[in-house]
Amino acid sequence: MSSNPQHEVEAEVDFIAEQNSEEFKELRKTHRSFVFPMAIFFLLWYFAYVIMADYFHDFMSIKVWGNINMGILLGLLQFVSTFAITAAYVRFSNNKLDPKAKKIRERLEKKGA
Amino acid sequence: MTTSLILAQAAGATSVGNPWVNIAIFAGFVGVTLVIVLRASKNNKTAADYYAGGRSFTGTQNGTAIAGDYLSAASFLGIVGAIAINGYDGFLYSIGFLVAWLVALLLVAELLRNTGKFTMADVLSFRLRQKPVRIAAAISTLAVCLFYLLAQMAGAGALVSLLLGIDEKLGQSLVIVVVGALMILYVLVGGMKGTTWVQIIKACLLIAGTAVMTVWTLALFGFNFSELLGAAANVAGTDAVLNPGLQYGASSASKFDFISLALALVLGTAGLPHVLMRFYTVPTAKEARKSVVWAIWLIGAFYLFTLVLGYGAGALIGPERIKAAPGGVNSAAPLLAYELGGTLLLGLISAVAFATILAVVAGLTITAAASFAHDVYASVLAKGKTTPAQEMKVARRTVIVIGILSIAGGIGAQGQNVAFLVALAFAVAASANLPTILYSLFWKKFTTQGAVWSMIGGLGSAILLIVFSPVFSGRETSMIPTADFALFPLANPGIVSIPLAFFLGWLGSVLDKRTEDVSKSAEMEVRSLTGVGAEKAVDH
Numbered sequence: 001m002s003s004n005p006q007h008e009v010e011a012e013v014d015f016i017a018e019q020n021s022e023e024f025k026e027l028r029k030t031h032r033s034f035v036f037p038m039a040i041f042f043l044l045w046y047f048a049y050v051i052m053a054d055y056f057h058d059f060m061s062i063k064v065w066g067n068i069n070m071g072i073l074l075g076l077l078q079f080v081s082t083f084a085i086t087a088a089y090v091r092f093s094n095n096k097l098d099p100k101a102k103k104i105r106e107r108l109e110k111k112g113a
Numbered sequence: 114m115t116t117s118l119i120l121a122q123a124a125g126a127t128s129v130g131n132p133w134v135n136i137a138i139f140a141g142f143v144g145v146t147l148v149i150v151l152r153a154s155k156n157n158k159t160a161a162d163y164y165a166g167g168r169s170f171t172g173t174q175n176g177t178a179i180a181g182d183y184l185s186a187a188s189f190l191g192i193v194g195a196i197a198i199n200g201y202d203g204f205l206y207s208i209g210f211l212v213a214w215l216v217a218l219l220l221v222a223e224l225l226r227n228t229g230k231f232t233m234a235d236v237l238s239f240r241l242r243q244k245p246v247r248i249a250a251a252i253s254t255l256a257v258c259l260f261y262l263l264a265q266m267a268g269a270g271a272l273v274s275l276l277l278g279i280d281e282k283l284g285q286s287l288v289i290v291v292v293g294a295l296m297i298l299y300v301l302v303g304g305m306k307g308t309t310w311v312q313i314i315k316a317c318l319l320i321a322g323t324a325v326m327t328v329w330t331l332a333l334f335g336f337n338f339s340e341l342l343g344a345a346a347n348v349a350g351t352d353a354v355l356n357p358g359l360q361y362g363a364s365s366a367s368k369f370d371f372i373s374l375a376l377a378l379v380l381g382t383a384g385l386p387h388v389l390m391r392f393y394t395v396p397t398a399k400e401a402r403k404s405v406v407w408a409i410w411l412i413g414a415f416y417l418f419t420l421v422l423g424y425g426a427g428a429l430i431g432p433e434r435i436k437a438a439p440g441g442v443n444s445a446a447p448l449l450a451y452e453l454g455g456t457l458l459l460g461l462i463s464a465v466a467f468a469t470i471l472a473v474v475a476g477l478t479i480t481a482a483a484s485f486a487h488d489v490y491a492s493v494l495a496k497g498k499t500t501p502a503q504e505m506k507v508a509r510r511t512v513i514v515i516g517i518l519s520i521a522g523g524i525g526a527q528g529q530n531v532a533f534l535v536a537l538a539f540a541v542a543a544s545a546n547l548p549t550i551l552y553s554l555f556w557k558k559f560t561t562q563g564a565v566w567s568m569i570g571g572l573g574s575a576i577l578l579i580v581f582s583p584v585f586s587g588r589e590t591s592m593i594p595t596a597d598f599a600l601f602p603l604a605n606p607g608i609v610s611i612p613l614a615f616f617l618g619w620l621g622s623v624l625d626k627r628t629e630d631v632s633k634s635a636e637m638e639v640r641s642l643t644g645v646g647a648e649k650a651v652d653h
């Protein structure tokens with residue numbers, strides 16, 4: 001990595017001290033407090049759906065509206081939840097993560113230069 | 114060829130359309146993309162240009178290219194066909210392919226962009242010992258690329274017989290050679306920039322083509338999806354096509370097999386090396402995020418289209434006619450295109466299917482070449498004492514070798530049942546790559562030994578389980594139907610190999626007597642979240 005001139009500056013930065021700084025800890029906490037619960041949620045919801053489609057055929061075959069049954073409905077809901085989580089993550093990172101990351105990045109780049 | 118076509122049409126219109134129209138439209142696609150690739154190649158000066166397109170693509174462009182890379186001919190023809198014949202269970206398959214992108218979005222894309230340069234191994238070896246980790250990562254990268262490539266090239270042969278009416282083996286082999294040669298040319302000359310443009314154009318054509326067919330199909334049923342479902346159930350003669358269970362519900366083994374497949378699909382996508390490499394073609398982590406967001410919208414829309422097209426083919430063509438057509442299940446989408454828009458739409462959809470194969474194999478080849486040249490050659494064989502020019506020379510030679518290998522493999526695999534290869538590629542990506550990626554990004558105590566155990570254990574167990582599964586022996590549909598050494602009852606190894614790889618990564622780390630560099634670990638974590646010192650775009 002050091003063969004790239006862009007990285008020479010980081011030799012100046014004490015990353016261990018930076019990792020232990022309150023500011024960075026706060027950023028890491030913010031990041032993990034969103035992505036971990038969200039990842040667990042969508043995996044559970046996806047596997048709940050897979051198990052229902054795999055083992056509970058009668059329930060999935062219940063007609064809800066016309067020929068649209070629970071299976072199609074829950075399948076389409078997987079699309080909806082995927083789109084919704086994507087949109088929520090974008091909002092969260094733009095508002096909460098990016099400003100914090102940017103502050104640390106700019107401070108470190110100034111220090112290195 | 115014309116006589117055989119007329120004969121086939123006389124025999125009950127099993128082969129439809131005009132092969133020359135299909136060829137002409139495909140030739141147009143090749144012509145346009147070649148010009149773009151040649152223009153893109155003028156700026157291929159550095160390794161960052163060749164491997165990562167100068168990191169100058171926007172999130173939207175890269176997201177479109179990701180969709181182009183991801184939506185293979187198998188997912189287009191295969192899923193439409195699966196829904197047309199097996200109904201709901203085909204749809205079930207596509208949901209896994211979409212939901213999987215949340216793993217990439219939430220846990221992988223941005224952190225990877227911030228810490229790596231060109232390959233997956235850059236990230237994995239950041240804070241661990243270079244040599245063992247890079248070799249293990251390169252082996253699993255090459256394995257995934259090779260399985261995927263073989264599946265695509267073998268699929269090309271089948272597509273030829275379906276769309277161009279060439280049934281003889283020689284003619285099919287010739288087309289595989291042409292596809293392989295074009296792919297080598299694109300990757301050799303255009304590098305990542307050229308490959309990316311091929312994928313962008315292909316994604317636009319594929320999504321536009323399927324969108325037109327979707328609206329057209331829905332219009333025939335008064336834009337009433339319920340009515341379309343009813344018509345499909347009517348033609349099939351049973352409501353069962355609307356309910357789950359037709360494909361995976363046969364036995365308790367097949368039900369369990371589906372759980373195993375679902376696990377590999379949802380965890381495999383974020384470990385596919387050719388998908389990971391695409392995150393390096395954008396200038397910042399924020400653009401990497403935008404790429405995944407855009408890819409999720411496009412891929413989601415595409416799978417919604419395939420739902421309509423699959424049931425549309427079921428309603429307008431019917432499962433019986435689809436099964437009887439040359440190409441069987443895979444012919445559902447082309448037959449529907451012909452039913453709707455005649456020769457011209459069929460030609461367009463056929464050309465898109467070919468372009469799809471071309472774009473996907475190009476993406477796989479550049480990934481494999483980058484991994485060999487950057488991880489095996491430059492970092493291990495030459496011990497870092499090489500120039501970027503020398504490394505790129507090796508990468509280009511690797512492209513030629515991989516191209517020739519995949520042509521030979523594609524010809525050899527003709528007529529073989531190789532559909533399992535794509536599922537195997539996902540299973541290997543989920544077991545050999547994803548655990549190590551997640552551990553190195555999120556677990557401080559992860560060590561070199563853990564990484565090597567996890568990758569080799571995940572790769573080895575996935576391949577061993579496939580060899581001893583019904584895919585290889587013991588059934589009429591197996592590769593070797595005459596023998597029976599199927600000790601493992603499932604066709605998908607993920608449910609065993611993925612937890613095993615996570616376990617080995619943990620075990621190898623806690624048993625490791627050596628400690629890793631604490632400052633490297635700190636640097637990786639700070640960089641991954643803040644983007645300090647991340648590779649910038651190349652100015653031209």
